Amino acid sequence: MRFAFHKMHGLGNDFVVIDARSAPVVIDAGVARGICDRRQGIGCDQLILIEAADGADAAMRIWNPDGSEAGACGNASRCVAMLLGDGAAIDTPGGRITARVAGDLIEIDMGLPRFHWEAVPLAYPLDTLDVPVGWGDLGHGTALSVGNPHIVFFVAEDAEVDLATLGPLIEHDALFPERINVGVARVTGSSAIRLDVWERGAGLTRACGTGACAAAVAAVRRRLVNGPVTVTLPGGDLEIDWTPGTSIRMRGPATHVFTGEADLGAFA
Template identity: 45%
Template sequence: MTTLMFEKYHGLGNDFILLDNRHSHEPLLTSEQAQQICDRNFGVGADGVIFLLPGQDDSDYTMRIFNSDGSEPEMCGNGIRCLAQFAAQLDGQEQVTYRIHTLAGVITPERQGDGRVKVNMGEPRLLAGQIPTTLKAESEKVVDVPLTVGDRTWQVTTVSMGNPHCIVFVDDVASVPLEQLGPEFEHHAQFPQRINTEFIEVTQGNYVKMRVWERGAGATLACGTGACASVVAGVLTGRCDPCTTVELPGGNLEIDWSTGGVVYMTGPASFVFSGTLNL
């Protein structure tokens, strides 16, 4: 039997099991094992398992993550805030900034000292081929484009923050049947690598409400990359300001796209408990 120590963190209720994987460049668990451990009835319970691996390409560390369904996303905004706190705890020092290599590129989280982490999320990718989606030609942006899902046509905007997002602006986010629509958007034929879907209600120019269906995890309490993508979509469609608070079921994130280049995300990341896995 193999024994592994883990710690559990959450970012606005988006929760993760974190493993110290610094001695190996390969994840300590298979995707199937991660799926079992994420099960909320028969495992520890989490939206994903995150591995802290040795750095590459001049980064401090590498991040890998398996979703609760065993799939591997490019990166995770709430997860990388948790990973920064986890790395600092393991290092035993008050390092403020880390360069983290992810499948979406190098991401730079900066610990704020108040339990919050500010993350340079990089520049959004807006071309259809970068999402990817077949809603437009590969070299075109997908902004307020009609998409038929179920028995209704929705106006959608797509943004990649290293992972794919479909943003839908609605009048009342609370009334969206997320459990029904989420899977239909995620597996829509126009999104060959599946899609994360955010439903957004703009309450004022600098404040929006968001509900999210995450690719590979389902309905979650928060999604950092989704919040970033949604503000970018809001700016592109003239619906919200570059500096906007995003209210999620788990709490608020501050998103800043005032540079028109990189997107900054600021929010909390909290330790929950530690434990032992017997495999």
């Protein structure tokens, strides 16, 4: 079976996007790993499948390079919104999101963040605003769910953190029964953060939209910044706007690189 795909990226966080609303495409963990493989597949940080949905314009499923599925992906959401158009409502495993296309920028309503330990989830009750555990140079992070689980650590602006080593240790720690995305944030201004992310199932990435949302929300909750917050990632900037009790709004670019076709059987 042949399928068409779009190669897209948000700030260098790149995706293979398959629109299967009219012609279903069956994806499993093995096929996802094959498509994501940068040497023997098409190559991407995540594989995105757009499917038909009841009550929404589309549903979005997200596979990581290790074959696991993710609940949310902010950068991919902007790419899917670019394909669907202004006002699109998109169902994700982490909840429904809505999109507004404003020129070269796309704004996504990412929904409400969740702070209860069971919603993150953690393995047992802890204060999610200041998690009293540490790994190496990282400790006392803020844990939350923005459709997928995150823990954000705030460090000094000049601190050096070996996230390539600590990231997988934290991701797979027993404290996080569904694993976790790990952010290391540095406050660089009254409304500015610099962020690096170890992404669950994918590793270090040039940009993580949900990671930027989590870091901005955590910083506002800890009274480190005022919103809206500019989050600078290795791939560029995202603007995150959140006040307590409201939905997170993420604004940033999306880029369509090329379209192609491939044989699904080549990745089985």
